[in-house]
Structures are given as structure tokens and as C-alpha cells.
Amino acid sequence: MWAPGIVHHGTRRRRAAYRRVVWSGAEVLVTVGVVLLLLVAHQLWWTNRQARQDAEHKVQALEREWGTAGTPGAAGAAPGGDDSGSGSASGSGSGAGTGDGGQDGKNGAGASTGTASSRGASSDSARTTPRWSQAYAVLGIPRLSLRVPVAEGVSKADVLNKGYVGHYKGTQQPGQAGNFALAGHRNTHGEPFRYLPRLRRGDTITVETRSAVYTYVVDRTLPQTSPSDGGVIRPVPRSIVRPSYGYSEPGYYITLTTCTPDYTSRYRMAVWGKLTAMRPR
Template sequence: MRAPGVVDHGTRRRRALGRRVLWTAGEVLVTVGLVLALLVVHQVWWTNRQAREGAERRVEALEREWDRGRPGATPAPEDVPGADADRQGAGAGDRTAPAGQRGRADTAGRTARERPHRSQAYAVLTVPRLSVRVPVAEGIGKPDVLNRGYVGHYPGTAQPGGAGNFALAGHRNTHGEPFRHLDRLRRGDTVEVETRTATYVYAVDRTLPRTSARDGGVLAPVPRSTVRPAYGYGEPGYYLTLTTCTPAYTSKYRLVVWGTLRSMRPR
């Protein structure tokens, strides 16, 4: 039996050590939480702010460049509505041209397609319903295109206004997230693509809510999903494809919005 007034120093030390361990663990957890919160703020808020400001400046720079008449890319007279027909002497008889474009083959054939360099911003995408106006750059690399708040052009697909499939990708979350609300687009909504030589107006007519990230069929000249074949087109035309990740804050699947060319306005 312990005598009254005798202090068990071993027990006191163990209790003190336990308190220090708990205090240290609490400090570590608070520090980790603060670091994670700062990372979230940086990723969700700061990257958006930086990318949006940079994208706005690039749009303004492109517009000034076009106004001064300085081309930003090397032109090549191919892959524009009616260009093939001009070279073959078909002219306005090209029946694959979209409504409103027949009869303009001579003008379109003389409007050179821009052949941009990798990562070069060379067009401006405007989506009125989403209040989006961002640069279009060649390629879909993250550091040099998508993470700058730009929309990226899939290499190998058609150029703006060209026959086939003009296909674009953009972030849904972070880094400007130009396609954050891509799922809000509806049939009949317009999407404009402005280049140095013309503005091309596409009308949304189909949406593929979810498909595999490896579904290359959505990027084909005649776009049709290889995962969900009921979605897509069955004949050649002048198409626009917009892709982004889905669901939000993941990259497992892809959301696809398609449109067809409705008109072209020379600058």
C-alpha cells in the first residue's frame, strides 16, 4: 500500500508523455489540414484566376494582331469549305457543303486555312450560352495549352470551317475551366470560332453524356462513338466536337458535345 503523500513519478512521466504525443499529433493534423486547404485554394481558385487572365490577354492580343493584318500562322489553301471543289472545278456544285455555304465555294477556296505551330494560339472560341471566350491553341498538352486556360485542338482533326471534324478539348475544373458547364449546352445553341480570315458558326445538335476516355470514334472525320454507337453521325460533313472530363473533378470519362457548321463570315 502506497504511503500518503508519495508521488509516483513514473506515472506522472507517462501521463506527460501521452499529453505531448497527443498535442504533437494534433499540431500535425492541423498543419496537414492547412496545407491541404491551401492546395485546394491554389488549385481551384488561383489557377483559375491566373489561367483566365492569361487567356483574356491572349484573346486581346490575337484580335490586335488580326486588326493589324499580321497573320499568326502559315496559310495553306486546303481543308476549307469548298476548297477541294475549287481545285477539282466543282465550285458551287459541292453538295457536302452545309446549308448557307453552297455558292460561296470560290470565296471559301481563296480563304486559306491556318496551319498553326504546336501550342500556338490561332483562333478564338466563343460560346454565348456559357459566357466563354477563350483562345484555341494547337495540341492538347496540359502545361503549354490546357493549363493556360486555352482550349486545345486535337492534332490530325480538321481546322475551323474545314470538311471533317474540328475537335477541341478543354478543362472542366481548374486552370480556367472553360468547359466547366459544357453539359448545359442544348440543341440549337451556337458556338463561334473566329480566325484571322473568318468566323465560323456551328450549331449544337448532339450530346454524348459519357463515354470512355479512349473512345477515338468521337474524333473521327465522321464522328461516331465506338463505345456507344447510337451517338454520332453517319455521313461526311462539317463538324465541331467539344470534349471534357466527366463527372466534375474526375478524369475517368469524357463528355462530348457535337455541332455542325451553319455559316461563315469573312473578316
């Protein structure tokens, strides 16, 4: 006869088995959580640390190779005059939306000076086409305290994940007529373009090569577009997705592209500038 308070051995065994299953499941969840935390730490901290160190060493190596002592913003000391191209270069979506970034601009006096002075260096760039993934220039953005190598191509493994900025194959080289277009990570792997939205119209961008230092001035910003919007890197850059952003006349342009918003590759943003000066080494 069954009496209250008596637990059969089968019931105890089932309860013990249940506790073991719950405990094992909890251990698995904790292990998975720790692994995920380590992966996040690796992506957000270690890849940045390693890529930044590699990029800094490459900049120093290029400077030694060129026989110069690089100083942040030094190339920006060669202003080219007034750039009268109209357009908004707000780094945020709201700023670009309220500005006149969609209007077509004319090359001003500064741009003309840079254009004329860059022709000799343009032929030099054409004669020395960089090898794939070769670092051959240094991009400097004083507002962002950034000095980073520029390498040929936009391969993640060979260029971008090293903390470098990549040059879009098929676009022009520094100082050449057309569009010198670059891409860089915004998050992880050195994230050189982490603060690209902070750029404003009038900020300077320098590109140093073995033979010359080119100074561009930020002119406009496209805050958001599709990753497949190839118009932003055409010789005369103009968005295909948002045609009110861009240019309609040939010139000497630079384009900086990166993913947006943070921690996603759903969209792209672009910052455009115009060449204003060239200083031979």
C-alpha cells in the same frame, strides 16, 4: 508501503510524455489540414483566376493582331439557315437519354450553305498550320458567355492549364470538311468548359480566325463515354463505346470534349455541331 493517492514519478513522466505525443500529433494534423486547404484553394481559386486572366489577355492580343474589336456573340449574327440534322443535344445525361441523339442526321440547307462558303477559307487554314501550342483562333459560345483562345494541341502544361481550349492534332481546322475537335478543362485552370452540359440543340458556336468567322450550330450531345473513345473526334464522329451516338455521313463538324462528372476525369462528354455559315473578315 504503497498508499492511495500517491503517484510515482515514473507514472507522471509517462503521462507527460503521452501528452506531448498527443499534442505534437495534433499540431501535425492541423498543419497538414492547413496545407491541404491551401492546396485546394490554389487549385479551385488561384489557378482559375490566373488562367482566366491569361486567356482573356490572349483573346485581346489576337484581336489586336487581327485588327478587330471582338464582341461576344458577334460572329453568331451570321446564321446559315435551317439545319435539319436530327439528334438530341441535351447537355445532361437524362436529356440525351430521352432524345433522338443516336439517330443519323442529314446535312440540311444551312449546313450546305456553310459547307459551300467555307471551301475558300479551308485552303487558307491548310496553308497556315499552327505551331504546337500556338493560340490561333477564338472560340465563342454565347449561351455560356464564353470567349476563349484555341491553341494547337491538347497538352495540359502548354495549352489546357493556361485556360485555353486545345485542338486535337490530326483533326481538321475550322471550316474544313471533317471534324474540328477541341478539348478543355471543366474544373480548375480557367475551366472554360465548366458549363458545357448547358448547351442545347440550336445553340451557336463561333470560331474566329485571322481570315474568317465560322458559325457552327449545336446538334447533338454524348453525355458520357470512355476517355479512350477516339470515335468522337474522327472525321465522321461516332462513339465507339456507344455507337448509337454520332453520325454516318461526311460533313463539316465541330466537337467539344471535356471530363465528366465534375471534379473527376473518369468519363468524357462530347458536344457536336455542324457548320452553317462562314463570314470572311
